[in-house]
Amino acid sequence: MKKKLRVGILGATGAVGQKFIQLLAHHPWFEIVELAASERSAGKKYGEAVQWFAPTPIPKAVTDLTIKPCVPKLNCDFVFSGLDAAVAGEIESAFAEAGYPVISNSRNHRFDPDVPLLIPEVNPDHLELIQYQRYKSGFIVTNPNCAALGLLMALKPIHDRWGLEKVSVVTFQAVSGAGYPGVASLDILDNVIPFIGGEEQKVETESLKILGKLVNGEVQLASIVFSAQCNRVPVVDGHLECVSVQLKEAATETDIVNGWQTFTAESQHLQLPSAPQQPIYYFDHEKYPQPKLHRDLENGMAVSTGRLRKCPVLDYKFVVLSHNTIRGAAGCAILNAELLVQKGYLKERTI
Numbered sequence: 001m002k003k004k005l006r007v008g009i010l011g012a013t014g015a016v017g018q019k020f021i022q023l024l025a026h027h028p029w030f031e032i033v034e035l036a037a038s039e040r041s042a043g044k045k046y047g048e049a050v051q052w053f054a055p056t057p058i059p060k061a062v063t064d065l066t067i068k069p070c071v072p073k074l075n076c077d078f079v080f081s082g083l084d085a086a087v088a089g090e091i092e093s094a095f096a097e098a099g100y101p102v103i104s105n106s107r108n109h110r111f112d113p114d115v116p117l118l119i120p121e122v123n124p125d126h127l128e129l130i131q132y133q134r135y136k137s138g139f140i141v142t143n144p145n146c147a148a149l150g151l152l153m154a155l156k157p158i159h160d161r162w163g164l165e166k167v168s169v170v171t172f173q174a175v176s177g178a179g180y181p182g183v184a185s186l187d188i189l190d191n192v193i194p195f196i197g198g199e200e201q202k203v204e205t206e207s208l209k210i211l212g213k214l215v216n217g218e219v220q221l222a223s224i225v226f227s228a229q230c231n232r233v234p235v236v237d238g239h240l241e242c243v244s245v246q247l248k249e250a251a252t253e254t255d256i257v258n259g260w261q262t263f264t265a266e267s268q269h270l271q272l273p274s275a276p277q278q279p280i281y282y283f284d285h286e287k288y289p290q291p292k293l294h295r296d297l298e299n300g301m302a303v304s305t306g307r308l309r310k311c312p313v314l315d316y317k318f319v320v321l322s323h324n325t326i327r328g329a330a331g332c333a334i335l336n337a338e339l340l341v342q343k344g345y346l347k348e349r350t351i
Contacts, residue, residue, distance in 0.1 A: 001029045005346060008034035008076035008100075010091065012067065013041050013050045015180040016082030016105050019330035025059040027334070028273050029341060034074040035065050042069045053180060072098035077349040080333055081106055096138035101346055103337045104142045105329050110206060113218065116141050117209050119149060119332065120272070120339045121265035121279050122156045125214050127343060132217045141340065143332040144210060145202040147171045147230060147239050150322025152210055153280060153303040154243065157259035159211060159224075163248030166225045166314055169203065172233045172240040174291065177324045183232060193232040203228040238291030239324045246314040253308055256316065257282050260305055272338040274331060276302040289321040300326030301335070 007024065011017045012035035024032055036042075041049040047063035068074060070083070070091045078101035081092055088106035095102050109115045114133045116126040118141055130139045143149070151169055158164060173196060175182050187193065204226040211222035233240075260280040267275035276298030282305050283289055289304035297304060300323035311317040322328055340346040 001341070003348070004029055004031040005078065005341070005348065006031060006033040006076040008032075008036060008074040008079040010036050010070050010079050010081040010095075011083035011088075012046065013037045014082055014084065015176070015325070016329055018050070018052065018054055019325050020080050020082055020333070021059060021062055022054050022056060023274075023326070023330055023334055025061070029338065030334075032062055032065075034068060034076045035062060036068045036070045036074060039069060041067045043067065072100055074100075077101075078103065078337070078346055080104075080330075080337070082330065092140055096133070096135040096140050099135075099137040099349070101138055101340070102140045103333050103340070104140060105333050106142070107145070107202065109140050110142045110144065111209065112140070117144055117206060118142065118336050118339075119144065119152060119210060120267040120275070120335050121263075122152050123210050124266050124339060126219065127340070127345065128214055129217065129219070130345060139345070141336055143329070143336055144206045145199070146177055146322075146324040146328030147173055147199060147228075147241065148203045148206045148210070149328045149332060150239055150303050150320050151203065151241055151243065152207055153322065154260070154305050154318070154320045155211070155245070157263040157280070158245065158247070158251075158256060161255075161259055162251045164211075164224045164245055165248055166227075166246040167207070168227045168244040168314065169229070170242045171199075171203070171228065171230045172235070173199070173230060174235040174237050174239055174324055175232065176237050177239065177328075178232065188232060188234050191234065194229075196230045196232055199230040200228040203230065235291050237323055237325055238295035239322055239328065240289075240291060241320045242317070243320055244311045244314045244317040247316070253310075253316070256308060267335060267339060270339070270342050272335060272342065274299075274301060274335045274338055278302060280305060282306065282308070289319060291321060294321055295323040301331050303327065
C-alpha cells in the first residue's frame, strides 16, 4: 500500500485493546491514530491511563495519544473494537451507522444475520453479507470465540474433503482468555475449573455459522452436531483442545494429515501481512502440541495439531492448539482487516 490506513481502537486500555496496539506497532498497512476508551480514561494520555501488562514496552507512537470517548467522532478510516460485551453492541452499531467500518473482537454482533463471523482461511465468502447490512456506508465484521477459532481451522480441510457429521471437543483454555485481571489466583492455581460461562454454547453455535453455506445473502447453518465441554486451566496463553470427529466419507490418517499439512487459503495466496505461511502444523511426536512450545508458531497465527488416531466412539480423535489472544482474538481481527483491504471494503475514509 502506498499510504497506510488510519486506525482507531475502541476499548484501547483493555486486554484486547492492548494486544491490538502491540500487534499493530509496525504494521505495513495500518497506523494507529485514535484511541478510545471509557469515560474514566477519556482525556488522559494513553501512557498515563493504561495499566500496561504486555511483555514489551508501550509503543512510543501511542504513548502520548489522548484517549477519546467511544463516540463516532474519531478521525480515522476504520476502527478495531476490543470493547467489553457489556457495552460493545450499541457502540459498534453507532460507529457503523456513522459510516465507520468496524472490525470487532466482541461477541455482540456475531449472530446478526447480515454480519460476517469471519475466519479468513475458513469462510472468506461470507464477506458478501456486508452488502446486505442496514448501515449506510459503515459495516461490522466480527471474529469468533477464541476456542472456536482453533477448532474450526483444524476442521476446515477435513470438512471440505470428507464432510463432518459429529464433532465432540473438550477444551483446556488459558487464563488470558478471561481478560484482565481474569481468574483469581486462589481459584486457578493447582486447579482446573470445569466451567467457563457461555463458552460451550459459543463454540457449538458459532461453528455452525462459520461452516455454513452462503445462499442468496443468508448463511445456512451447517448440519453438523457439535458438543463442547470447556475448562479453564493454569496456562497463561494457548488453548488446547481434544477433538473427536465422525466423517461423512471415509478417510485414512494419512489423508487427514496430508490435508492439514498442505492446507492453504486465500489469506496465503494474497500474502496478507499477518497470514501464517503454513496455517496448520501437524506433529508426529506423541506429546505434541503443547502451549509452551508451539503457541507462538508463525507469530502466534498458526494452529497446531497432533495425536491423530482412530476413535472407538466416532471415527478419529486428535489434539488442536492455538494462541488465544493472538490468533483467537486481535490477530484474527487484524487478518480480517487485511482481507477486507484486498477485497476493496477498506479504504481511505472521507471525514
